[in-house]
Amino acid sequence: MATLEIRNLHVSVETEQGTKEILRGVDLTVRSGETHAIMGPNGSGKSTLAYSIAGHPKYTVTEGTVTLDGEDVLAMSVDERARAGVFLAMQYPVEVPGVTVSNFLRTAKTAIDGQAPKLRTWVKDVKNAMTELKIDPAFAERNVNEGFSGGEKKRFEILQMELLKPSVAILDETDSGLDVDALRIVSEGVNRVIASGDVGCLLITHYTRILRYIKPQFVHVFVNGRVVEEGGPELADELEENGYDRFLAAAGAAA
Ligand code: ADP
Numbered sequence: 001m002a003t004l005e006i007r008n009l010h011v012s013v014e015t016e017q018g019t020k021e022i023l024r025g026v027d028l029t030v031r032s033g034e035t036h037a038i039m040g041p042n043g044s045g046k047s048t049l050a051y052s053i054a055g056h057p058k059y060t061v062t063e064g065t066v067t068l069d070g071e072d073v074l075a076m077s078v079d080e081r082a083r084a085g086v087f088l089a090m091q092y093p094v095e096v097p098g099v100t101v102s103n104f105l106r107t108a109k110t111a112i113d114g115q116a117p118k119l120r121t122w123v124k125d126v127k128n129a130m131t132e133l134k135i136d137p138a139f140a141e142r143n144v145n146e147g148f149s150g151g152e153k154k155r156f157e158i159l160q161m162e163l164l165k166p167s168v169a170i171l172d173e174t175d176s177g178l179d180v181d182a183l184r185i186v187s188e189g190v191n192r193v194i195a196s197g198d199v200g201c202l203l204i205t206h207y208t209r210i211l212r213y214i215k216p217q218f219v220h221v222f223v224n225g226r227v228v229e230e231g232g233p234e235l236a237d238e239l240e241e242n243g244y245d246r247f248l249a250a251a252g253a254a255a
């Protein structure tokens with residue numbers, strides 16, 4: 001049982017026009033076994049939140065805290081965060097020349113667990129996870145992200161999540177660019193991870209489409225760098241029907 005706690009998080013980036021505050025006091029708690037959706041319009045700072053938790057160097061935390069079971073996540077290096085169990089899909093969007101999917105997964109697993117996985121069970125686990133995600137076995141011998149299609153990248157993300165079993169997984173726009181079949185396969189993978197009960201899932205999305213396949217228990221509406229409303233799945237239904245207008249108007253009035 002792990003708890004990720006975000007308190008009053010303020011984050012800025014340096015732009016050519018100067019310092020720009022993007023996150024303006026985010027409060028959020030995600031426990032392992034829980035599924036949360038963060039929903040907000042484009043440009044509201046959702047990816048910034050994901051990158052900040054993962055430790056992207058471009059994003060400077062100016063105020064607030066992020067802890068995992070009381071440990072200061074913000075004081076950890078990117079690798080330490082991954083080892084502590086914080087997983088960001090898209091953490092490795094770049095190509096890794098000469099490193100195959102198979103090697104990458106084994107190295108990551110070894111780093112996170114602090115010891116190499118038992119070869120026999122590991123090979124079987126990888127094979128099963130790939131079969132369930134309908135990933136071609138030849139994929140394991142390709143170099144990470146080299147020439148991956150959008151759909152292959154997403155499947156690779158879910159494959160990592162299934163095998164690395166993080167405490168908290170952050171999935172940023174996992175639904176974007178997937179056709180209906182791929183979306184279903186990827187969603188089923190996420191649901192398997194959720195059903196294991198060990199992983200807290202933070203699903204970041206602009207559209208409600210993926211929420212037809214993955215059912216969050218908690219929905220947070222994110223506007224203008226902060227959570228402006230929280231509720232259950234019914235909140236996602238309202239967004240599907242009415243969009244973000246009501247929340248944007250309220251945020252505008254408050255600004
Ligand atoms: P979302 O994921 O909700 O679409 P982002 O977090 O990507 O929002 O971006 C929020 C705002 O911060 C946008 O106005 C975006 O242009 C700006 N922003 C994000 N990252 C950077 C960056 N590295 N440099 C400059 N501006 C950025």
Ligand code: MG
Nearest residue numbers: 008010024025
């Ligand atoms: Mg504040």
Ligand code: MG
Nearest residue numbers: 046047048173
């Ligand atoms: Mg984004």
